Amino acid sequence: xxxSHSHGGNLASSSxxxxxxxSVFTMTTASRRSKKRRKLRKQEVNIRAKFRAxxxxxxxxxxxxxxxxxxxxxxxxxxxxxxxxxxxxxxxxTPEEIAVRxxxxxxxxxxxxxxxxxxxxxSIQFASLGYHVIAIDIDPRxxxxxxxxxxxxxxxxYIDFIVGDFLQLAPFLKGNVxxxxxxxxxxxxxxxxxxxxxxxxxxxxxxxxxxAQTITPNIIMFLPRNVDVCEVEQLSWLSSPPLNxxxxxxxxxxxxxxxxxxxxxxxx
Ligand SMILES: C[S@@+](CC[C@H](N)C(=O)[O-])C[C@H]1O[C@@H](n2cnc3c(N)ncnc32)[C@H](O)[C@@H]1O
Numbered sequence: 001x002x003x004s005h006s007h008g009g010n011l012a013s014s015s016x017x018x019x020x021x022x023s024v025f026t027m028t029t030a031s032r033r034s035k036k037r038r039k040l041r042k043q044e045v046n047i048r049a050k051f052r053a054x055x056x057x058x059x060x061x062x063x064x065x066x067x068x069x070x071x072x073x074x075x076x077x078x079x080x081x082x083x084x085x086x087x088x089x090x091x092x093x094t095p096e097e098i099a100v101r102x103x104x105x106x107x108x109x110x111x112x113x114x115x116x117x118x119x120x121x122x123s124i125q126f127a128s129l130g131y132h133v134i135a136i137d138i139d140p141r142x143x144x145x146x147x148x149x150x151x152x153x154x155x156x157x158y159i160d161f162i163v164g165d166f167l168q169l170a171p172f173l174k175g176n177v178x179x180x181x182x183x184x185x186x187x188x189x190x191x192x193x194x195x196x197x198x199x200x201x202x203x204x205x206x207x208x209x210x211x212a213q214t215i216t217p218n219i220i221m222f223l224p225r226n227v228d229v230c231e232v233e234q235l236s237w238l239s240s241p242p243l244n245x246x247x248x249x250x251x252x253x254x255x256x257x258x259x260x261x262x263x264x265x266x267x268x
Contacts, residue, residue, distance in 0.1 A: 065090040074252055075121065081152045084145040089119040091187050094222060095257055098250045099125040102179065102220055105266055106131065109177040113215050115166040116181045120146030120159075122222075126179070127158035136162045136169060138202075167203065170211045177266060178212040181222040195226045197235075209235045209263075217243055218264035225249070225256045232261045243267070 061069045068090040072079040075093050085093065094102070103125040106112055112126045117135035123146060126133045137143050140163045150156040162169065183201040197205025205221075212219050217239060223232065229247055236245040244267035250258045262268070 062087070071095075076149065078152055082148070083119075083152060084148050085119055086141060086145065089142065089145065092183065093119045094121040094181060095250075095252045096121065096125070097252050098222070098257060098260075100128075101250065102126075102222065102260065103129045103131070105260075105262060106177045106179070106220065108218070108265060109175075111175040112177045112179055113173055113175040114179045114181070115170070115212065116183070117146050117161070118142055118181065120149045122179055122181060123159050124150050124153045124155055127155035128153065131158070131177075133159040134162065134173065134175065135159050136164055136166050138163070138165050165202075167207075167211055170214050173215050175215050177218045177220060178215040179220045179222075180208060180212055182208055184224045189224050189226070192224075192226055194228050195224045196228050197231045205231070206235065206238065209238060213239060216264070218266045219243075219261075220263075220266055221261045222250075223259050223261060225258050227259055229259070232259075235261070236263055239263075 065087060068075070072083075074095050074097065075085075075090075076083045077096055099122045102122055103109075106126060106129075109126065109129075109131045112131045112133050114123045114126065114133055114135045117123050117137045119142065120135065123133045123135040127150065135143075135146060137146065143161045143163050147156060147159075147161050150159050182205075184195075185199055185201055189195060189199070192199070200208060200223075205223075209219065209221070221232070221235075232247060233245055236243040243263045244265075246262045246267040248260050248262070249256055250260055
């Protein structure tokens with residue numbers, strides 16, 4: 001353990017030297033141990049402080065939206081970077097994976113009119129593909145949040161946000177694709193067996209579709225999973241000649257989240 005040979009001399013001096021070395025060794029080990037303990041304590045304090053800070057900066061989650069908050073990264077993958085949402089936004093934003101799909105399907109969508117922009121879930125994905133987006137919402141606070149969210153994704157330069165009523169603005173707009181993600185009437189839509197188009201807000205689906213046609217015949221509608229598919233197909237007959245129509249189911253992690261109807265050139 002201790003090399004007494006290097007010291008030479010008699011046994012007494014050698015053993016005292018050994019003792020000195022042992023005590024030096026013991027002190028070194030003890031001080032190393034206490035240094036380690038101090039380091040561990042410091043780490044523990046840091047971890048506790050970090051935990052407290054995250055807890056304090058965590059938004060207040062009402063029981064109503066807890067379920068949606070748990071899915072926050074499937075709504076916005078960059079949620080932690082400062083995404084803003086209000087209560088309605090939590091249950092009405094289009095899940096990111098589906099919004100990406102909508103954008104990919106908007107072939108030829110030089111200008112996309114997002115008629116019910118909400119938290120910007122769809123507008124952000126249209127803009128991410130380089131389309132120019134006109135994003136409309138009637139609620140100024142939602143437009144503020146959507147604009148903040150678009151900045152986080154670095155696409156705010158591609159989006160013109162407008163606070164207003166889509167029904168009144170539509171006659172003054174032109175675009176390559178009109179995207180409709182109207183309110184479904186809150187989470188209770190799930191309890192309906194057959195969701196008919198008259199249940200859509202702010203007006204029934206037929207009127208919405210006709211108003212959207214003043215912008216372009218290339219229309220995408222994001223609808224509840226329990227929507228009456230026959231009624232959706234009938235919308236294509238509101239145009240003369242009838243528009244191509246295609247309806248797809250949208251799943252996230254194996255759960256059916258909604259159905260999307262594509263009309264005109266965006267239908268396969
Ligand atoms: C289902 S949410 C849209 C969600 C959006 N796709 C997203 O990913 O965030 C419907 C939005 O329509 C807005 N809205 C309701 N009536 C409107 C109207 N007449 N004109 C424009 N926006 C309206 C609501 O404020 C709400 O934000």
